[in-house]
Amino acid sequence: MSSETMSVFSPRLAARLDALTAKYPVRRSALVPMLLYAQDEAGYLSDTVIIEVADRIGITELEVRNVASYYSMLRFKPAGKYNIQVCTNISCMLRGGNEIYERFQDELGIGHKGVTADGVFSLEEVECIGACCWAPAIQVNYEFHDELTPEQVPAILAGYRGKETAHA
Amino acid sequence: MPRLVSHPDEVKIVTRRFGQGAAEIDKYIELGGYESAKKCLAQGSDWIINEMKASGLRGRGGAGFSTGMKWSFVPIHSAKPKYVLVNGDESEPGTCKDHLIFLHDPHAVIEGTIIAGLAIGAKVGFIYLRGEYRYLLEIMEKAVADAYARGFLGKKIFGSDTEFQIITQTGAGAYEVGEESALMESVEGKRGVPRIKPPFPAVVGLYGGPTIINNAETIATVPHVIAMGAAAYAAVGSERNGGTRLFSISGHVERPGVYELPMSYNLKKMIYEVAGGVRGGRGLKAVVPGGSSTPVLLPEEIDIGMDFDQVGKAGSMLGSGGVIVIDDQTCIVEFALRTISFYQHESCGWCIPCREGTDWLKKSLTRVHAGFGATKDIDNIQYIAENMLGRTFCPLGDAAAMPILGFVKKFRKEFEEHLDGKACPFVEHVDLAVI
Numbered sequence: 001m002s003s004e005t006m007s008v009f010s011p012r013l014a015a016r017l018d019a020l021t022a023k024y025p026v027r028r029s030a031l032v033p034m035l036l037y038a039q040d041e042a043g044y045l046s047d048t049v050i051i052e053v054a055d056r057i058g059i060t061e062l063e064v065r066n067v068a069s070y071y072s073m074l075r076f077k078p079a080g081k082y083n084i085q086v087c088t089n090i091s092c093m094l095r096g097g098n099e100i101y102e103r104f105q106d107e108l109g110i111g112h113k114g115v116t117a118d119g120v121f122s123l124e125e126v127e128c129i130g131a132c133c134w135a136p137a138i139q140v141n142y143e144f145h146d147e148l149t150p151e152q153v154p155a156i157l158a159g160y161r162g163k164e165t166a167h168a
Numbered sequence: 169m170p171r172l173v174s175h176p177d178e179v180k181i182v183t184r185r186f187g188q189g190a191a192e193i194d195k196y197i198e199l200g201g202y203e204s205a206k207k208c209l210a211q212g213s214d215w216i217i218n219e220m221k222a223s224g225l226r227g228r229g230g231a232g233f234s235t236g237m238k239w240s241f242v243p244i245h246s247a248k249p250k251y252v253l254v255n256g257d258e259s260e261p262g263t264c265k266d267h268l269i270f271l272h273d274p275h276a277v278i279e280g281t282i283i284a285g286l287a288i289g290a291k292v293g294f295i296y297l298r299g300e301y302r303y304l305l306e307i308m309e310k311a312v313a314d315a316y317a318r319g320f321l322g323k324k325i326f327g328s329d330t331e332f333q334i335i336t337q338t339g340a341g342a343y344e345v346g347e348e349s350a351l352m353e354s355v356e357g358k359r360g361v362p363r364i365k366p367p368f369p370a371v372v373g374l375y376g377g378p379t380i381i382n383n384a385e386t387i388a389t390v391p392h393v394i395a396m397g398a399a400a401y402a403a404v405g406s407e408r409n410g411g412t413r414l415f416s417i418s419g420h421v422e423r424p425g426v427y428e429l430p431m432s433y434n435l436k437k438m439i440y441e442v443a444g445g446v447r448g449g450r451g452l453k454a455v456v457p458g459g460s461s462t463p464v465l466l467p468e469e470i471d472i473g474m475d476f477d478q479v480g481k482a483g484s485m486l487g488s489g490g491v492i493v494i495d496d497q498t499c500i501v502e503f504a505l506r507t508i509s510f511y512q513h514e515s516c517g518w519c520i521p522c523r524e525g526t527d528w529l530k531k532s533l534t535r536v537h538a539g540f541g542a543t544k545d546i547d548n549i550q551y552i553a554e555n556m557l558g559r560t561f562c563p564l565g566d567a568a569a570m571p572i573l574g575f576v577k578k579f580r581k582e583f584e585e586h587l588d589g590k591a592c593p594f595v596e597h598v599d600l601a602v603i
Binding site for chain 1: 266361498
């Protein structure tokens with residue numbers, strides 16, 4: 001497909017995805033990164049995103065859905081602009097990960113995979129994110145926050161809300 | 169930025185460039201970087217493999233297989249292209265060492281990959297990072313681009329006639345992809361469902377070509393082994409367990425962190441001296457020695473050297489080197505439940521014993537923890553776990569069953585204390601709504 005004229009993605013992402021398919025010995029190896037990068041821009045894997053990715057790789061939509069459904073970071077519904085992922089796995093649990101998660105629930109008024117009414121935040125209880133020695137840890141989109149206490153939660157939220165207002 | 173720690177007992181080999189800005193290629197070169205790759209280019213494949221065998225380096229991913237041996241299994245002549253695949257999926261709960269390697273020393277991963285490629289005659293290497301490590305992937309990608317710009321990667325590496333390319337790859341959230349055959353499936357753009365073995369990857373691997381798959385820590389260690397010499401590296405550790413290991417110490421200790429210690433370093437000393445002992449002066453209840461999948465050790469079992477053989481002899485595994493310390497105020501049933509919840513979440517569902525087993529273990533443990541269990545539930549947990557062992561394509565089934573068996577066998581009394589409507593002695597409010 002001519003990505004410049006028909007893509008549902010921004011020209012910048014379309015160019016990135018073009019480069020991605022050229023990177024591998026076998027085109028299909030671009031599938032998982034392509035889905036993730038597409039999701040980063042579009043927010044989730046909508047039907048139109050899946051159709052374009054299938055077209056770019058040269059496989060069916062069903063095959064794309066089949067692969068996408070395996071990976072826990074890929075989603076088929078919108079998340080908040082800032083997706084808060086709280087690790088409650090064992091190392092984080094031992095150092096208060098559950099309490100961090102509860103505090104986020106209280107502050108945001110949403111539960112696992114919930115999205116706030118204004119669409120700014122979503123919340124997820126996630127498995128180990130590889131920050132065990134700096135527990136309890138969370139990720140907001142791709143950004144890590146380490147060694148947290150529940151008391152720090154409001155400030156973290158305020159920080160992202162501030163970013164949101166600055167952009168608005 | 170994750171905090172770096174230090175202790176006088178550390179032997180900094182793999183971590184020696186940490187915190188010095190070695191992610192920048194000039195700094196890496198200034199600190200001796202890429203000299204090992206040049207040396208290997210001059211010495212050739214047989215020499216490299218012999219050095220690796222002599223170093224005693226064993227795979228840091230968990231299985232502990234000799235790196236030199238693994239490399240020697242790749243056929244010299246192959247009709248299909250050969251590949252090196254670096255496993256940076258790091259997802260074993262309790263493990264965060266590769267996180268620091270990618271952050272502080274990405275060029276060591278590149279240089280190790282080049283050397284592995286020279287050893288097996290591959291022209292392409294893949295470096296795979298878990299999807300959550302996006303900021304680390306960006307660091308790796310910049311490092312790879314810099315290495316290309318210097319001519320360390322490409323058609324003619326270091327001005328020779330040898331070609332070597334590196335491709336970075338991201339995952340998108342999957343523990344199971346850390347298993348080598350599932351990792352190859354993921355690189356090929358598929359669901360990370362494991363392949364049955366044989367054939368082994370050294371014969372039929374990525375895209376059907378012979379492939380070696382090594383953990384990121386193993387690969388990052390390789391240039392250091394070459395630089396200091398196999399004998400010197402081996403001498404740091406103990407017999408059959410060469411060199412150092414990056415131990416991720418987490419949980420209830422005063423000073424959690426990633427410490428590089430000689431192989432066979434005493435576990436008790438590691439907890440009480442290196443990591444500062446149990447937090448808040450509490451008592452020690454248990455230690456998970458090598459990541460969440462390794463069976464728990466009791467306080468009286470930790471006076472052992474941390475190497476593949478001694479931890480194995482103690483009835484557990486060195487695994488990924490993730491030491492999780494549990495204090496005496498922790499409910500083991502809750503800990504077991506959180507462990508199995510993870511494996512239940514991560515099971516791909518391909519093999520029935522794993523798919524059904526993890527689910528039933530989670531259900532049974534939920535019931536016991538909530539105080540609704542009966543004695544037969546404890547027996548059932550043991551029965552289910554025992555029947556998962558060795559009955560799945562990939563080790564995820566074992567990884568889920570082994571720790572649960574350990575908890576039940578060593579803490580049966582605590583499980584029994586939860587039975588017949590008795591509230592968990594450690595948690596104030598057990599959520600009955602989950603039943």
